[in-house]
Amino acid sequence: MTEKRLGMLIDLSLCIGCNACAVACKQENGVPLTKFNTWVESWDVGTGEQTRRANEPKLCNHCADAPCVKVCPTGASYRTEEGVVLVDEEKCIGCKYCMAACPFQARWVDDDTGEVGKCTFCYHRSSQGLLPACVSTCVTRARYFGDLNDPESDIAKKAAEAGGEALYADLGLDPAVLYVGLSQVESMPVTSAIHRGGNVVKPLEG
Amino acid sequence: MVWDGIIACYLFLAGLGAGAFALAALAGFVKPDATKLRLAGYLIAPIAVAVGTVLLMVDAKAGLMNPLRFFGLLANFSSVMAWGVVILILFMIVSVAALVIMLRKKSTPKALDIVGLVCAVAVAMYTGLLLGDAPGFPLWNPVVLPLLFLVSAVSSGFAAVLLAAHAGKTGEPEGLGFLKKTGLALPVLEAVLVVALLAVTASVGGSAGPAAAASVANLVSGPYAVAFWLGLVVVGLALPFCLELVRAAQAKKNPEAASSGMAIAGEACVLVGGFLLRYLVIMAAVPLVLF
Numbered sequence: 001m002t003e004k005r006l007g008m009l010i011d012l013s014l015c016i017g018c019n020a021c022a023v024a025c026k027q028e029n030g031v032p033l034t035k036f037n038t039w040v041e042s043w044d045v046g047t048g049e050q051t052r053r054a055n056e057p058k059l060c061n062h063c064a065d066a067p068c069v070k071v072c073p074t075g076a077s078y079r080t081e082e083g084v085v086l087v088d089e090e091k092c093i094g095c096k097y098c099m100a101a102c103p104f105q106a107r108w109v110d111d112d113t114g115e116v117g118k119c120t121f122c123y124h125r126s127s128q129g130l131l132p133a134c135v136s137t138c139v140t141r142a143r144y145f146g147d148l149n150d151p152e153s154d155i156a157k158k159a160a161e162a163g164g165e166a167l168y169a170d171l172g173l174d175p176a177v178l179y180v181g182l183s184q185v186e187s188m189p190v191t192s193a194i195h196r197g198g199n200v201v202k203p204l205e206g
Numbered sequence: 207m208v209w210d211g212i213i214a215c216y217l218f219l220a221g222l223g224a225g226a227f228a229l230a231a232l233a234g235f236v237k238p239d240a241t242k243l244r245l246a247g248y249l250i251a252p253i254a255v256a257v258g259t260v261l262l263m264v265d266a267k268a269g270l271m272n273p274l275r276f277f278g279l280l281a282n283f284s285s286v287m288a289w290g291v292v293i294l295i296l297f298m299i300v301s302v303a304a305l306v307i308m309l310r311k312k313s314t315p316k317a318l319d320i321v322g323l324v325c326a327v328a329v330a331m332y333t334g335l336l337l338g339d340a341p342g343f344p345l346w347n348p349v350v351l352p353l354l355f356l357v358s359a360v361s362s363g364f365a366a367v368l369l370a371a372h373a374g375k376t377g378e379p380e381g382l383g384f385l386k387k388t389g390l391a392l393p394v395l396e397a398v399l400v401v402a403l404l405a406v407t408a409s410v411g412g413s414a415g416p417a418a419a420a421s422v423a424n425l426v427s428g429p430y431a432v433a434f435w436l437g438l439v440v441v442g443l444a445l446p447f448c449l450e451l452v453r454a455a456q457a458k459k460n461p462e463a464a465s466s467g468m469a470i471a472g473e474a475c476v477l478v479g480g481f482l483l484r485y486l487v488i489m490a491a492v493p494l495v496l497f
Contacts, residue, residue, distance in 0.1 A: 067341050073288040075281035091278050093269030095262075097287050099208045100340035103413070103494040114267025168413035168494065171341065 005064075005083040006121055007148035007176035008135070009155050009164050010057050012185050014142035017042045017055035019197060021134035021143065028122060028133035035108040036197070037119035038134050044192035045185070054185045057143070059134070060085060060106035060119035061167065061175030068098035068107065076116075082147075083176055084123055089115045103168055121145070148176060207489065208342075212265045214485040217333045218362065219258030220294070221355055222480065224326035225363015227251035227301050230308075231319035231326075233382055240378040241312050246370040247363075248305040248314075252298055254366070255329065259294060286339045290332045297325040330359035337487065344410050344418035345491040347403055354399040354483070361392045362480030365446075365473040372466045372473065379469070380457075389450040389472075393443045400438070400483075417492045424490040434486055442479015446472040 017040050025031065025038045038059040045054045062085045069077045069085060076091035077098050087098075094114035099107045107118045122132035126145070130136075135143040146153035151160075158164075164178030194202040230247025233240050269275045279291045300322040304314050334355035338348030364385070371379050379385055404425070410418035425434045449472035456465065 067339075071285045071287065071339055072282055073280075073285040073291065074275065074278035076278075089268075091275060091281075093266045093272075093275045093279070095266040095269070095287065096208050097285070097336075097340065100337075100342050103342045105342065105493050105495040109267075114269075114271060116268075170412040171414070173341075 002149040009144040012181040014140040015055040024133040024137035043194040045188035061177040064174035067101040071101040216258040216261045217484040219254045221359030223254030224329040225359045242376045243371040243378040247367045251301040330356040343491040344414040345421035365476035369473040393447040420492040430490045437482040
């Protein structure tokens, strides 16, 4: 029996960029205005003849070798037995070292308290056998959630069938968030600015 | 941007304090009677590091609002920051002890100076390693940055002490022969390391490649290019080097005529460059995401 490893798999061919996940997450977790635990990056792709919309939901990757946990001087950032990376706000001094260490920029600082927040895989739900809010609300069921190490779980079956790719796999951080169709989407020519929740985060170059 | 000018100030002051102690200690080995200069160094060292540490705490808002949380800072020694806290505490203890002994006896025990020098090197290099251990920003190279910040710490610490010595017209810096060499060698060494940082960053490949290239472009030709070329390269490195050359030539002709005004100008330039180096390294760094 291998260790439990909670993870998420997102089928990019199903994501329509509706942002229902981002809204459900905010409601479930009371995330402050302008901060996000999960968000969708959207941009146009095309070859000139046909334009399509690429949508890439993002969140904390709950890395097995999490740099944020390594650099946290107070141990406020930690990893649970199920592989979920969490922040104990009571220990956080707000030094933001974890934010500098995270290659996914998945963490944010609360402007009022100075404490750092992030996706918890809805630990208050998932530790009770419920799905994270973003997964249960997804209108196209693009998000799968479960134990990556249990071959009988939905997520493990989907990963085995469709193949799961991690973001920045070459960094060797071993993320628990996988994507179906990631390399196809990222290999398509970008023909618009990249938007995050409707706001431009990277203008189109050229 | 995760960090900003506050952290740049902290990195600058920590390095400056370390360098100031180093000059006071080294001067004690070769010319113990340069007491005013040495006292200036022992005085600047703990003050600069203490002010820097306070800035660090101000930036850590959650800790500032709940100060007891700072006692948890030694909980995780896989974090460079936890080691930094130990190093800063040791440096503060040694440098305050050296200051007190200097004030009382006008000299310091050699053993204390050696321990302090080790702590000073650790403080200076730790500020670079702190950034180097954050894989979110490919500009922060874990090998080059500690060396670059060490050299810059020596430069800026020396400059701060010499500025005080020249402004106070002590005449003591002229008695320290090694300063003629460091005044020329340090800017050259720092320039080489800046080039090395840019070259190493530009050669980063894989997922971090685009952000690394964008960071280099930010400095060399992007929004930080004026501060980089004019501020760091010209004012911070080239000008102090040239002023030192001119002063050396003057001193050869007539040792009495060597202008202390020129020395002060050069030292002020070094300080500007020292701060700008930290500021640019922090502000021009591009995170991996989206690039």
